[in-house]
Amino acid sequence: MTARTWFQNALETLTKAGDPDARYDLRLFLCKALYCELNQLSLKLETELTDETQKELEQMLSRRASGEPEQYIEGCAYFMGLPFRVDKRVLIPRQDTETLCEIALNAIRDIPKARVLDLCTGSGCLAVSIAHFRPDCDVTASDISPDALELAAGNARSNHVKVNFICSDGFASISPKPGFDLIVCNPPYLTNEDMHELQREVRHEPELALYGGEGGLDFYRRFSLELKSYLAPGGTAAFEVGEGQAPHVRALLEAALPGAVSKIHKDLNGIERVVSTRI
Numbered sequence: 001m002t003a004r005t006w007f008q009n010a011l012e013t014l015t016k017a018g019d020p021d022a023r024y025d026l027r028l029f030l031c032k033a034l035y036c037e038l039n040q041l042s043l044k045l046e047t048e049l050t051d052e053t054q055k056e057l058e059q060m061l062s063r064r065a066s067g068e069p070e071q072y073i074e075g076c077a078y079f080m081g082l083p084f085r086v087d088k089r090v091l092i093p094r095q096d097t098e099t100l101c102e103i104a105l106n107a108i109r110d111i112p113k114a115r116v117l118d119l120c121t122g123s124g125c126l127a128v129s130i131a132h133f134r135p136d137c138d139v140t141a142s143d144i145s146p147d148a149l150e151l152a153a154g155n156a157r158s159n160h161v162k163v164n165f166i167c168s169d170g171f172a173s174i175s176p177k178p179g180f181d182l183i184v185c186n187p188p189y190l191t192n193e194d195m196h197e198l199q200r201e202v203r204h205e206p207e208l209a210l211y212g213g214e215g216g217l218d219f220y221r222r223f224s225l226e227l228k229s230y231l232a233p234g235g236t237a238a239f240e241v242g243e244g245q246a247p248h249v250r251a252l253l254e255a256a257l258p259g260a261v262s263k264i265h266k267d268l269n270g271i272e273r274v275v276s277t278r279i
Contacts, residue, residue, distance in 0.1 A: 001054060003030055004045040010061050017065040025070045029060045032074060067200035079125040082132060084155050086123055089147040091209040093125040097186055099267040100240045100274045101129050104184045107236040107276065112136060114181040115232065119170065119223065120144075122209055124152030124163065126184050131161035140180075142168040145208060170219075171226045179232030186240040187219035188212040194242070216242055220249045224256040231279050238276040246272035253277045 007026055014022035027041055033053050034044045049057070063073050071077040071092045077084050079093035080101055086092050104126070108114040114134070118127035118141040127141035141163050143149050149165050156163040168174055189212040190198075202210070212218050220239065227237050241249050246264045253262050253275065260277045267273035 001049050002045065003034065003047045003049060006030075006049060006054065006057060007045070010057070013061060013065055017067075019064060021070070025064055026061075028070060028074060029057055029064075032060070033057050068204050069201045072204065077123075079123075080129040080132075082125075082129060082159055084123050084125050084128070085151060085158065087151065088204065088206065089145065089151050090123040091205050093123055096267050096269075096271075096273055097125065097240055099265060100184060100186060100238055101126055103238050103265055103274050103276055104130060104182055104236075105133055107238065107278070108134065108137065108182050111181050113138065115179070116140065116182045116184070117142070117174065117180045117230070119183065119185040120187045120209070120219075121152050121165075122148050122186070124155045124165075126186065127152070127163045128156050128159050128161055130182075130184075131156070131163050132159055135161065138164075140164040140166060140174070142166045142170075142174060144169045145206075148206075148209075170223060171230060174230070176229045179235060180230055181232050181235050183227065183230060183235070183237040184239075185219075185223065185237075187223070189216045189219065189240070189242040189245060191216040191242075212242075216245060217248060217252070220245075220252050224249075224252045227253075227277075228257055228279070234279065236276055236278045238274055240273060241275055243271055246275050249275045250277075 010026050011022055031041055033056050036044055060073050071086050077086045077093050114137045116130055116137050116139045121127050121141035121143045127139050131139040146167055149167055153165050188210050190210045192214050195211055250262045260279045262277040264272050265274040
């Protein structure tokens with residue numbers, strides 16, 4: 001069987017399974033199995049597939065047809081132009097979160113050797129990206145999951161950046177002194193209703209990284225009360241939020257940090273995606 005024939009047969013399977021990006025996903029699977037780039041695939045379509053290669057492709061096809069995200073099958077996702085290994089231990093980095101990263105980098109653009117903390121780091125996409133674009137910074141990343149930290153540490157190594165990793169339930173194991181110039185966090189923020197309406201792909205991602213309590217605001221309530229002890233004078237905290245949550249999170253931050261300047265930032269789709277505050 002040629003790669004072209006396999007693609008045509010697999011396309012029918014994935015389309016029936018409801019994959020909206022079936023053509024693109026199958027092209028990625030072929031590139032992975034044939035060790036080529038997307039722009040080279042057209043030259044490989046008449047390749048006769050070995051039994052081993054066909055078995056590998058069928059395994060990827062079966063996983064995708066069951067609803068498993070393409071990024072887990074590929075084992076890689078891109079964030080801020082950098083590659084990140086991902087699997088079921090961590091949330092898949094989203095383009096929406098790049099808004100948070102850009103705001104974070106902007107907040108410390110005039111602070112040399114800034115001290116940065118990334119709470120709920122997951123894959124490490126925020127911490128690693130900040131360390132990549134600002135190698136002079138002292139970046140710390142924390143997560144409650146040792147498995148997530150193991151993966152994040154690998155992503156730091158593969159992207160050739162230095163990040164300090166701490167296993168911590170929020171701020172619990174992190175020293176408040178001398179204080180951080182920047183704290184970023186993409187916490188779990190899905191509500192009960194959200195969890196019941198998840199797309200099948202998202203159901204493959206860790207619930208620990210998704211569920212933010214009945215109304216989705218549990219982590220914001222908790223972290224906002226602790227921020228003052230961990231931010232250095234003039235420091236900034238920035239949080240990703242779910243759709244419709246921004247006003248509530250800003251109110252929580254303003255109540256916990258009287259006099260701080262809080263802002264709501266929209267992502268590229270015009271959705272209020274980030275709330276930042278500066279003391």
